Amino acid sequence: MNLILLFQDDFKDRKRVCLQGRRLEHVLNVHRASAGDKLCVGLLNGRIGIGTGTVTRLDNQMLEMDVAFDRDPPAPLELTLMLALPRPIVLKRVLLSISSMGVKRIFLINSRRVEKSYWNSPALEEEKIREQLVLGLEQARDTVLPDVWLRPKFKPFVEDELPGLIKGTMPIVAHPDAIEPCPRHAGCAVTLAIGPEGGFIPYEVEMLEACGFKAVHLGERILRVETAVPVLLSRLF
Amino acid sequence: MNLILLFQDDFKDRKRVCLQGRRLEHVLNVHRASAGDKLCVGLLNGRIGIGTGTVTRLDNQMLEMDVAFDRDPPAPLELTLMLALPRPIVLKRVLLSISSMGVKRIFLINSRRVEKSYWNSPALEEEKIREQLVLGLEQARDTVLPDVWLRPKFKPFVEDELPGLIKGTMPIVAHPDAIEPCPRHAGCAVTLAIGPEGGFIPYEVEMLEACGFKAVHLGERILRVETAVPVLLSRLF
Missing domain, CATH: 3.40.1280.10 (SPOUT methyltransferase, trefoil knot domain)
Structure with a gap:
């Protein structure tokens, strides 16, 4: 998971997302992230941010991040x-x-x-x-x-x-x-x-x-x- | 299995091979071949024959073929x-x-x-x-x-x-x-x-x-x- 894909349902407010399940487990066990870390994020069918998702809370219950997007996703194949x-x-x-x-x-x-x-x-x-x-x-x-x-x-x-x-x-x-x-x-x-x-x-x-x-x-x-x-x-x- | 790979041990005499196990099962169940059919064969580290292996016996016990090789295998990558x-x-x-x-x-x-x-x-x-x-x-x-x-x-x-x-x-x-x-x-x-x-x-x-x-x-x-x-x-x- 080189980018955490975000869906509209993940947003608590305009900038903050709240994740559980597969993505939470991956960030805990594979990324081994902690609060303050910056992760790559992207909005389904939208823009991405390389290292613009800032972890604000991470424990066994929940991953909370403040996210921002700063570029377009890679070009598709024609x-x-x-x-x-x-x-x-x-x-x-x-x-x-x-x-x-x-x-x-x-x-x-x-x-x-x-x-x-x-x-x-x-x-x-x-x-x-x-x-x-x-x-x-x-x-x-x-x-x-x-x-x-x-x-x-x-x-x-x-x-x-x-x-x-x-x-x-x-x-x-x-x-x-x-x-x-x-x-x-x-x-x-x-x-x-x-x-x-x-x-x-x-x-x-x-x-x-x-x-x-x-x-x-x-x-x-x-x-x-x-x-x-x-x-x-x-x-x- | 687009080619049946043959090993020295498979040869009963100079031209005839006798196969059991995985290759027999594949020819029976996937190729669904029968006596007289011509299959692709190749000799380990040697030449190949596209359609030059002639099935002489095929049942649940054994695949017997007369084989010949007529060309080199494809070029390796450098x-x-x-x-x-x-x-x-x-x-x-x-x-x-x-x-x-x-x-x-x-x-x-x-x-x-x-x-x-x-x-x-x-x-x-x-x-x-x-x-x-x-x-x-x-x-x-x-x-x-x-x-x-x-x-x-x-x-x-x-x-x-x-x-x-x-x-x-x-x-x-x-x-x-x-x-x-x-x-x-x-x-x-x-x-x-x-x-x-x-x-x-x-x-x-x-x-x-x-x-x-x-x-x-x-x-x-x-x-x-x-x-x-x-x-x-x-x-x-």
């Missing part, structure tokens, strides 16, 4: 990410990771090789998704909560919604069999589709290509989704 | 990675991930902010480390097992061993407070040091700088080690 729904345990890690990298628009999509049972996982509950996104923001000192949309039907999503989504962006799909390598430093907004373990099936790649997507590869090595995502984002931005 | 020992659960994932990306020289090093108990973790046993490295090779269709060295004492490692290790490479240390950004596409061999959660302490960065390392940052966002490593490697290579 990216819409379409990710074939991964296994629930991988999804959790990937959501945290992409939230920390500054992705703000995430579509979890279906694909033939996504196991149907994944769509019934508790990891897809709004609260669980939000939990990982918040952990990612706290890690990266960001405040802007990403939007996550679930699209459990591939064909209607690609046919009806995708043409509008990709307007003004470079639409690419990561595919091991592609001929072209993934571009370095796109220099523009990107829509990036990433398949499941085993990849999109040829029919799905063809549908994406018909919609305007270019298939690109990352070299000979086939990477797990949790490795491929940071590799792709680091290369594109 | 990198020596020095990683402050992460939490055991993170270590497992990071070893798999860096093995899949083609890192072949890994030093797990100490730092003030590495918890002492991590050095006693069973995750550091030779067999456990090898397990994750093999999973990474199978993922990426590689065969060349990385070398992993443990260096639980920072100062003697940096003073006595590091000057020799970095010869002929660009030595850099990832550090959030650095002024220069991490270079894109190094174009040469690199020695890369990555600190623990919370970063190297100033004294450690100074020692690395005195040894010839340049401190570089990755932007405003602070990333977890499992995200930072693929981001850094993707940027450098």
Whole structure:
């Protein structure tokens, strides 16, 4: 937790917040802070302050701080990410990771090789998704909560919604069999589709290509989704 | 498992292998292969064959294949990675991930902010480390097992061993407070040091700088080690 993310409910008055639960425990046990210490704070979807949260009370019951914000959060990535729904345990890690990298628009999509049972996982509950996104923001000192949309039907999503989504962006799909390598430093907004373990099936790649997507590869090595995502984002931005 | 990694012990004769245990189960339950199918195979530290392993027998007892190899494994990264020992659960994932990306020289090093108990973790046993490295090779269709060295004492490692290790490479240390950004596409061999959660302490960065390392940052966002490593490697290579 490199930044303590604050919500409107945390405010006792205009400048003072009062925290319990997870954030209190973290500041007690990991930061090992005490009264007078200055911490990094940020307001959900708002500004941040590096070392502008002054601890006024800290004990097992409560963390009280006077807070101020002095700068904008880091710039978001100009990216819409379409990710074939991964296994629930991988999804959790990937959501945290992409939230920390500054992705703000995430579509979890279906694909033939996504196991149907994944769509019934508790990891897809709004609260669980939000939990990982918040952990990612706290890690990266960001405040802007990403939007996550679930699209459990591939064909209607690609046919009806995708043409509008990709307007003004470079639409690419990561595919091991592609001929072209993934571009370095796109220099523009990107829509990036990433398949499941085993990849999109040829029919799905063809549908994406018909919609305007270019298939690109990352070299000979086939990477797990949790490795491929940071590799792709680091290369594109 | 995008490639079945074979060891000398697996060979019944010059061309035929006989597998049980984890690899048998994976081919039965995930690949759902049957006799006549052609699988990807690779010989430990040797050549690979994409679709050149022909299943001759497959049942609950045994997988038998006739194998041939027709190409070299993917090129390794020209990198020596020095990683402050992460939490055991993170270590497992990071070893798999860096093995899949083609890192072949890994030093797990100490730092003030590495918890002492991590050095006693069973995750550091030779067999456990090898397990994750093999999973990474199978993922990426590689065969060349990385070398992993443990260096639980920072100062003697940096003073006595590091000057020799970095010869002929660009030595850099990832550090959030650095002024220069991490270079894109190094174009040469690199020695890369990555600190623990919370970063190297100033004294450690100074020692690395005195040894010839340049401190570089990755932007405003602070990333977890499992995200930072693929981001850094993707940027450098």
